[in-house]
Amino acid sequence: MIAASAGDILVWIVWVVAGFSCLASGVAVVSFSNPFYSALALIGNLASLAVLFLLLSAEFVAAAQVLVYAGAVMVMFLFVIAYVGPRTETPWAGGPRWQTIGAVLAAAAIFLEIIVVIGLTASDSLSDSKPVDAAFGTPAWIGELLLTDHLLAFEITSIVLLVAAVGGVILGAHTKRRQQEEASAS
Amino acid sequence: MSGPSVAWYLGVAAFLFATGALGVLIRRNPLIVLLSLEIMLNGGNLALIAFARHAGNGAGQIFALTVMAVAASEVCVGLGLVVAIHRRNLDLDVDRFSELRG
Numbered sequence: 001m002i003a004a005s006a007g008d009i010l011v012w013i014v015w016v017v018a019g020f021s022c023l024a025s026g027v028a029v030v031s032f033s034n035p036f037y038s039a040l041a042l043i044g045n046l047a048s049l050a051v052l053f054l055l056l057s058a059e060f061v062a063a064a065q066v067l068v069y070a071g072a073v074m075v076m077f078l079f080v081i082a083y084v085g086p087r088t089e090t091p092w093a094g095g096p097r098w099q100t101i102g103a104v105l106a107a108a109a110i111f112l113e114i115i116v117v118i119g120l121t122a123s124d125s126l127s128d129s130k131p132v133d134a135a136f137g138t139p140a141w142i143g144e145l146l147l148t149d150h151l152l153a154f155e156i157t158s159i160v161l162l163v164a165a166v167g168g169v170i171l172g173a174h175t176k177r178r179q180q181e182e183a184s185a186s
Numbered sequence: 187m188s189g190p191s192v193a194w195y196l197g198v199a200a201f202l203f204a205t206g207a208l209g210v211l212i213r214r215n216p217l218i219v220l221l222s223l224e225i226m227l228n229g230g231n232l233a234l235i236a237f238a239r240h241a242g243n244g245a246g247q248i249f250a251l252t253v254m255a256v257a258a259s260e261v262c263v264g265l266g267l268v269v270a271i272h273r274r275n276l277d278l279d280v281d282r283f284s285e286l287r288g
Contacts, residue, residue: 011189019198026202026225030209035217042221045202049228052198055189056239058247061231061254068254069224073261080265081217084272103211111204118196126193130242142247150248157255164259171266174273 011055018051039077046070058137195236202229214279216271220264227257 021044028041046069053062118126135141146154202225209222231250238246271278 005188008188015190015194019194022198023201023205026205029218029221029225030205030213035215035221038218038221042224045225046228049232052195052232053235056195056235058235058238058250061235061247061250064251064254065231068258069228073224073258076261076265077217077221080268084217084268084278100212103208106211107204107208110207111200114200114203115197118193118200123193126196126240127191129192129240132239132242136239136242136244137247141244142251145244145248146251150245153248153252157252160259161255164262168262168266171263172269 014051015055018048018055021045022048022052035081036078039074039081042077043070043074046074056137057132060137060139060142063139192236192240196233199229199233199236202226202232205229214281216264216268216278216280216283219280220261220268223260223264224257227253 025041025045025048029038029045032038032041046065050062050065050070053059053065206222206224206226206229209225210219213219213222231253234246234250234253238244238250268278271283276282
């Protein structure tokens with residue numbers, strides 16, 4: 001145990017850097033007053049989470065995280081933020097004081113509950129993980145799982161995405177009829 | 187498994203989830219509420235992947251991918267709502283969306 005290998009120390013260093021930047025950018029997303037900066041901080045959060053996924057030997061999920069989340073989803077977010085225009089708000093104002101205090105207390109309670117439950121139920125079994133082979137987390141392995149054991153989840157996911165895309169188009173569509181309705185309503 | 191044990195990853199996941207919950211509760215701007223929701227989902231994803239590595243089982247990673255797809259759908263609908271609300275010249279404040287009809 002004393003002779004920790006150099007690779008192990010390196011993994012620890014990477015973990016500490018990625019974990020700390022993950023937590024710090026998470027707090028930054030919540031506390032920035034400008035939504036644009038919040039979105040940029042979320043990109044940093046997602047990228048450092050991808051590093052943590054890599055350390056957990058989930059290569060395909062890390063790549064999907066960077067491509068889908070930090071790429072596509074965040075670009076959509078930034079477009080909408082630019083469309084809506086810069087609106088800043090002070091994060092700790094707006095709403096009565098008891099609401100703010102209650103929200104902080106609720107978040108702290110959630111955090112403590114998760115930690116206590118994990119510590120009570122699984123503290124013994126979490127120390128030694130099972131060894132995995134080199135194929136664990138590779139795209140080929142994920143693809144085989146998706147098309148054999150988890151085919152139903154795969155198909156349902158595609159339907160969910162289709163429904164969401166149609167819903168987004170309907171919500172954002174600028175039809176002539178709706179324009180007339182809005183004109184007559186106002 | 188070299189490096190930190192799964193419990194450390196779970197601690198990070200719990201902190202991320204709590205941070206996102208705080209953002210959802212405390213912020214008024216629906217865009218930032220959506221961003222905080224993403225943080226909550228990613229905290230759950232990190233826990234799923236940590237447990238998948240711990241158990242040596244692929245189901246957790248498949249579940250994480252499904253969660254990512256659901257998050258993308260949620261962003262799609264949520265941003266559609268934000269655009270629709272902005273187009274009607276309403277304030278972007280979650281407390282004022284008490285009558286979301288038609």
